Amino acid sequence: MKDIEKLVADLTSRYDTSSPFELCDYLYIDVCYLDLPERVRGLSIQKKPNGSAILLNREMNERESRYCCAHELGHVLLHPGLNEQAMKDLTNLCIPKFEREADFFAGCLLIGPSVEEWSSSYNSLTAEQIACLSGLPRSVADLWCEKRSKVRQKAYRRR
Helix, strand or coil, rough: CCCHHHHHHHHHHHHHHHHHHHHHHCCCEEEEEECCCCCHHHHHHHHEEEEEEEEEECCCCHHHHHHHHHHHHHHHHHHCCCCCCHHHCCCCCCHHHHHHHHHHHHHHHHCCCHHHHHHHHCCCCCCCHHHHHHCCHHHHHCCCCCCCCHHHHHHEEEE
């Protein structure tokens, strides 16, 4: 997942934003709000050669939409040409792995730029505090903290 952190760092540096909506604009990915079934928060449609689109449930609030857009952007960039239904129907691929990668992408995009700012105001932050401050699901904050902790441990061991 280190490659995901690098991808996010490259994107945010290149476009000078961590907004998933602005990144979609820069990357020519359409974002559409639709009336989707309640259990469907969002999905990505990846079509060639016309590009990709992210469909978001219009019933979500701003924070939920931001997270969902970041998660679906992760799918578009990390898993080009794949969608969940095709993976279920045609392959034996591990769907939870792809979902965790998209969640980690969203965490890196939406937590990463803010955590240093929060840390300067607060001592060390817990995953629960990060989830509250960022508006992300606790599971995403937990995953982000878990992966960041492993990266720090590896860096410490190299010294």
